[in-house]
Protein backbone atom coordinates (compact mmCIF):
# COMPACT_ATOMS: atom_id res chain seq x y z
CA UNK A 521 0.00 0.00 0.00
CA UNK A 522 1.47 3.39 -0.94
CA UNK A 523 1.24 6.12 1.67
CA UNK A 524 0.86 9.73 0.52
CA UNK A 525 3.51 11.94 2.13
CA UNK A 526 1.99 14.26 4.74
CA UNK A 527 2.89 17.40 2.77
CA UNK A 528 0.81 16.18 -0.18
CA UNK A 529 -2.32 15.43 1.84
CA UNK A 530 -5.20 17.88 1.70
CA UNK A 531 -5.36 20.02 4.87
CA UNK A 532 -8.14 19.16 7.32
CA UNK A 533 -7.87 22.48 9.11
CA UNK A 534 -6.76 25.90 7.93
CA UNK A 535 -6.26 29.08 9.91
CA UNK A 536 -5.71 32.09 7.67
CA UNK A 537 -4.61 35.50 8.99
CA UNK A 538 -6.26 34.91 12.34
CA UNK A 539 -6.29 37.96 14.64
CA UNK A 540 -7.45 38.12 18.26
CA UNK A 541 -7.30 41.08 20.60
CA UNK A 542 -8.41 41.08 24.25
CA UNK A 543 -9.57 44.19 26.04
CA UNK A 544 -7.87 44.49 29.38
CA UNK A 545 -7.89 47.10 32.11
CA UNK A 546 -4.71 48.45 30.56
CA UNK A 547 -6.10 48.65 27.02
CA UNK A 548 -6.16 46.33 24.02
CA UNK A 549 -3.87 43.29 24.05
CA UNK A 550 -3.20 41.96 20.56
CA UNK A 551 -2.41 38.26 21.03
CA UNK A 552 -2.82 36.83 17.52
CA UNK A 553 -1.78 39.13 14.70
CA UNK A 554 -2.26 37.18 11.49
CA UNK A 555 -1.60 33.57 12.49
CA UNK A 556 -1.59 31.00 9.66
CA UNK A 557 -1.70 27.24 10.04
CA UNK A 558 -2.54 24.16 7.97
CA UNK A 559 -3.00 20.74 9.55
CA UNK A 560 -2.98 17.57 7.45
CA UNK A 561 -4.21 14.03 8.23
CA UNK A 562 -1.81 12.09 10.42
CA UNK A 563 0.37 15.13 11.06
CA UNK A 564 1.79 15.89 14.51
CA UNK A 565 2.36 19.60 15.06
CA UNK A 566 3.88 21.01 18.23
CA UNK A 567 3.25 24.50 19.53
CA UNK A 568 5.83 25.96 21.89
CA UNK A 569 6.52 29.46 23.16
CA UNK A 570 6.81 31.47 26.33
CA UNK A 571 3.97 31.76 28.78
CA UNK A 572 1.52 34.38 27.59
CA UNK A 573 2.55 34.19 23.93
CA UNK A 574 -0.95 33.05 22.93
CA UNK A 575 -0.77 29.24 22.65
CA UNK A 576 -4.05 28.62 24.48
CA UNK A 577 -5.73 31.42 22.55
CA UNK A 578 -4.65 29.73 19.32
CA UNK A 579 -5.83 26.30 20.50
CA UNK A 580 -9.19 27.70 21.62
CA UNK A 581 -9.59 29.39 18.24
CA UNK A 582 -8.68 26.22 16.32
CA UNK A 583 -11.02 24.28 18.62
CA UNK A 584 -13.96 26.62 17.84
CA UNK A 585 -14.18 27.58 21.49
CA UNK A 586 -13.33 31.20 20.68
CA UNK A 587 -13.98 33.19 17.51
CA UNK A 588 -11.24 35.27 15.93
CA UNK A 589 -11.79 39.01 15.45
CA UNK A 590 -10.78 38.54 11.83
CA UNK A 591 -9.33 35.80 9.64
CA UNK A 592 -10.55 32.38 8.63
CA UNK A 593 -10.88 29.13 10.57
CA UNK A 594 -11.80 26.30 8.19
CA UNK A 595 -12.45 22.65 8.94
CA UNK A 596 -12.87 20.36 5.94
CA UNK A 597 -13.30 23.47 3.76
CA UNK A 598 -16.14 24.84 5.90
CA UNK A 599 -15.65 28.34 7.34
CA UNK A 600 -16.47 28.25 11.07
CA UNK A 601 -17.73 31.85 10.95
CA UNK A 602 -20.54 30.74 8.65
CA UNK A 603 -21.70 27.98 10.98
CA UNK A 604 -24.67 28.40 13.27
CA UNK A 605 -24.01 27.83 16.99
CA UNK A 606 -25.52 24.35 16.60
CA UNK A 607 -23.27 23.52 13.64
CA UNK A 608 -20.23 24.66 15.61
CA UNK A 609 -21.22 22.44 18.53
CA UNK A 610 -21.72 19.49 16.17
CA UNK A 611 -18.40 20.15 14.44
CA UNK A 612 -16.66 20.25 17.83
CA UNK A 613 -18.32 16.99 18.82
CA UNK A 614 -17.78 15.11 15.58
CA UNK A 615 -14.59 16.50 14.07
CA UNK A 616 -12.51 17.75 16.99
CA UNK A 617 -11.04 15.96 19.98
CA UNK A 618 -9.61 17.69 23.05
CA UNK A 619 -7.07 16.58 25.63
CA UNK A 620 -6.21 18.74 28.61
CA UNK A 621 -3.59 18.58 31.34
CA UNK A 622 -6.18 17.23 33.76
CA UNK A 623 -8.18 14.41 32.28
CA UNK A 624 -11.68 15.06 33.70
CA UNK A 625 -12.70 11.36 33.57
CA UNK A 626 -16.00 10.40 35.17
CA UNK A 627 -14.95 8.79 38.47
CA UNK A 628 -17.92 6.41 38.75
CA UNK A 629 -17.42 4.87 35.29
CA UNK A 630 -14.76 2.30 34.42
CA UNK A 631 -12.22 2.95 31.67
CA UNK A 632 -14.20 1.34 28.87
CA UNK A 633 -17.38 3.24 29.73
CA UNK A 634 -15.49 6.54 30.03
CA UNK A 635 -14.21 6.04 26.48
CA UNK A 636 -17.55 4.75 25.16
CA UNK A 637 -19.55 7.63 26.74
CA UNK A 638 -19.10 10.23 23.95
CA UNK A 639 -20.18 7.67 21.36
CA UNK A 640 -23.25 6.68 23.33
CA UNK A 641 -24.14 10.37 23.76
CA UNK A 642 -24.01 10.57 19.96
CA UNK A 643 -26.49 7.69 19.70
CA UNK A 644 -24.11 4.80 18.98
CA UNK A 645 -25.42 1.62 20.60
CA UNK A 646 -23.66 0.41 23.71
CA UNK A 647 -22.18 -2.76 22.18
CA UNK A 648 -20.60 -0.95 19.22
CA UNK A 649 -19.45 1.94 21.44
CA UNK A 650 -17.76 -0.51 23.80
CA UNK A 651 -16.09 -2.38 20.93
CA UNK A 652 -14.61 0.87 19.65
CA UNK A 653 -13.58 1.84 23.21
CA UNK A 654 -11.93 -1.51 23.73
CA UNK A 655 -9.96 -1.16 20.50
CA UNK A 656 -8.73 2.29 21.50
CA UNK A 657 -7.78 1.18 25.00
CA UNK A 658 -5.85 -1.70 23.46
CA UNK A 659 -4.02 0.75 21.17
CA UNK A 660 -3.15 2.80 24.25
CA UNK A 661 -1.77 -0.32 25.98
CA UNK A 662 -4.61 -0.53 28.50
CA UNK A 663 -6.46 -3.75 27.61
CA UNK A 664 -5.84 -5.07 31.11
CA UNK A 665 -7.37 -1.96 32.68
CA UNK A 666 -10.72 -1.75 30.86
CA UNK A 667 -12.78 -2.50 33.97
CA UNK A 668 -10.84 -0.23 36.31
CA UNK A 669 -12.32 3.03 37.52
CA UNK A 670 -10.16 6.16 37.29
CA UNK A 671 -9.35 5.98 41.01
CA UNK A 672 -7.81 2.54 40.42
CA UNK A 673 -5.50 3.78 37.64
CA UNK A 674 -2.16 5.61 37.75
CA UNK A 675 -1.94 9.20 36.51
CA UNK A 676 -0.40 8.10 33.21
CA UNK A 677 -3.05 5.42 32.71
CA UNK A 678 -5.82 7.93 33.44
CA UNK A 679 -4.36 10.30 30.88
CA UNK A 680 -4.22 7.49 28.30
CA UNK A 681 -7.89 6.74 28.96
CA UNK A 682 -8.62 10.46 28.40
CA UNK A 683 -6.73 10.34 25.11
CA UNK A 684 -8.62 7.21 24.04
CA UNK A 685 -11.87 9.02 24.92
CA UNK A 686 -10.84 12.05 22.87
CA UNK A 687 -10.31 9.74 19.86
CA UNK A 688 -13.56 7.80 20.32
CA UNK A 689 -15.60 9.86 17.85
CA UNK A 690 -12.88 9.53 15.20
CA UNK A 691 -12.09 13.25 15.21
CA UNK A 692 -10.26 14.80 12.27
CA UNK A 693 -8.16 17.01 14.56
CA UNK A 694 -6.96 16.40 18.12
CA UNK A 695 -6.14 19.52 20.11
CA UNK A 696 -4.02 18.99 23.20
CA UNK A 697 -3.01 21.63 25.76
CA UNK A 698 -0.10 20.38 27.91
CA UNK A 699 -1.53 16.83 27.82
CA UNK A 700 1.27 15.38 29.93
CA UNK A 701 1.95 18.42 32.11
CA UNK A 702 1.33 16.59 35.37
CA UNK A 703 3.17 13.34 34.54
CA UNK A 704 6.73 12.20 35.25
CA UNK A 705 9.16 12.08 32.28
CA UNK A 706 8.99 8.30 31.67
CA UNK A 707 5.20 8.24 31.79
CA UNK A 708 5.10 11.30 29.56
CA UNK A 709 7.12 9.51 26.88
CA UNK A 710 4.93 6.40 27.04
CA UNK A 711 1.72 8.44 26.85
CA UNK A 712 2.98 10.48 23.92
CA UNK A 713 4.14 7.40 22.05
CA UNK A 714 0.69 5.83 22.40
CA UNK A 715 -1.03 9.07 21.39
CA UNK A 716 1.06 9.54 18.28
CA UNK A 717 0.94 5.90 17.16
CA UNK A 718 -2.84 5.87 17.45
CA UNK A 719 -3.27 9.27 15.79
CA UNK A 720 -1.08 8.24 12.86
CA UNK A 721 -2.97 4.97 12.41
CA UNK A 722 -6.29 6.81 12.50
CA UNK A 723 -5.03 9.69 10.30
CA UNK A 724 -5.88 12.32 12.89
CA UNK A 725 -4.05 15.66 12.78
CA UNK A 726 -2.66 16.51 16.22
CA UNK A 727 -1.89 20.01 17.50
CA UNK A 728 -0.12 19.94 20.86
CA UNK A 729 0.91 22.94 22.96
CA UNK A 730 3.67 22.02 25.35
CA UNK A 731 6.50 23.48 27.39
CA UNK A 732 8.28 20.12 27.20
CA UNK A 733 10.85 20.48 24.42
CA UNK A 734 11.79 16.78 24.61
CA UNK A 735 8.38 15.91 23.23
CA UNK A 736 9.09 17.85 20.09
CA UNK A 737 11.20 14.93 18.83
CA UNK A 738 7.89 13.14 18.14
CA UNK A 739 6.48 15.97 16.03
CA UNK A 740 6.55 16.44 12.28
CA UNK A 741 6.73 20.21 12.75
CA UNK A 742 7.17 22.52 15.70
CA UNK A 743 5.80 26.03 15.61
CA UNK A 744 6.13 28.96 17.92
CA UNK A 745 4.13 32.14 18.35
CA UNK A 746 6.26 35.17 17.71
CA UNK A 747 4.66 38.62 17.72
CA UNK A 748 1.27 36.98 17.30
CA UNK A 749 2.27 34.96 14.25
CA UNK A 750 3.16 31.28 13.85
CA UNK A 751 6.67 30.55 12.67
CA UNK A 752 8.88 27.46 12.63
CA UNK A 753 10.40 27.02 16.10
CA UNK A 754 14.14 27.32 16.34
CA UNK A 755 14.88 24.11 18.28
Ligand SMILES: Nc1ncnc2c1ncn2[C@@H]1O[C@H](COP(=O)(O)OP(=O)(O)OP(=O)(O)O)[C@@H](O)[C@H]1O
Nearest residue numbers: 542543544549551570571572573574575576577578
Ligand atom coordinates in the same frame (compact mmCIF):
# COMPACT_ATOMS: atom_id res chain seq x y z
N1 LIG B 1 -10.06 36.36 28.25
C1 LIG B 1 -8.96 37.10 28.30
N2 LIG B 1 -9.03 38.43 28.56
C2 LIG B 1 -7.93 39.21 28.60
N3 LIG B 1 -6.68 38.76 28.38
C3 LIG B 1 -6.55 37.44 28.12
C4 LIG B 1 -7.65 36.55 28.06
N4 LIG B 1 -7.21 35.30 27.77
C5 LIG B 1 -5.87 35.41 27.66
N5 LIG B 1 -5.46 36.70 27.86
C6 LIG B 1 -4.08 37.19 27.78
O1 LIG B 1 -3.60 36.88 26.48
C7 LIG B 1 -2.23 36.49 26.52
C8 LIG B 1 -2.08 35.11 25.89
O2 LIG B 1 -2.69 34.16 26.75
P1 LIG B 1 -2.65 32.59 26.44
O3 LIG B 1 -3.35 31.92 27.57
O4 LIG B 1 -3.15 32.34 25.07
O5 LIG B 1 -1.07 32.32 26.50
P2 LIG B 1 -0.26 30.93 26.59
O6 LIG B 1 0.85 31.04 25.61
O7 LIG B 1 -1.20 29.80 26.41
O8 LIG B 1 0.28 30.95 28.07
P3 LIG B 1 0.68 29.73 29.06
O9 LIG B 1 1.84 29.02 28.43
O10 LIG B 1 1.05 30.45 30.33
O11 LIG B 1 -0.55 28.87 29.21
C9 LIG B 1 -1.82 36.55 27.98
O12 LIG B 1 -1.14 37.79 28.20
C10 LIG B 1 -3.13 36.50 28.73
O13 LIG B 1 -3.04 37.20 29.95
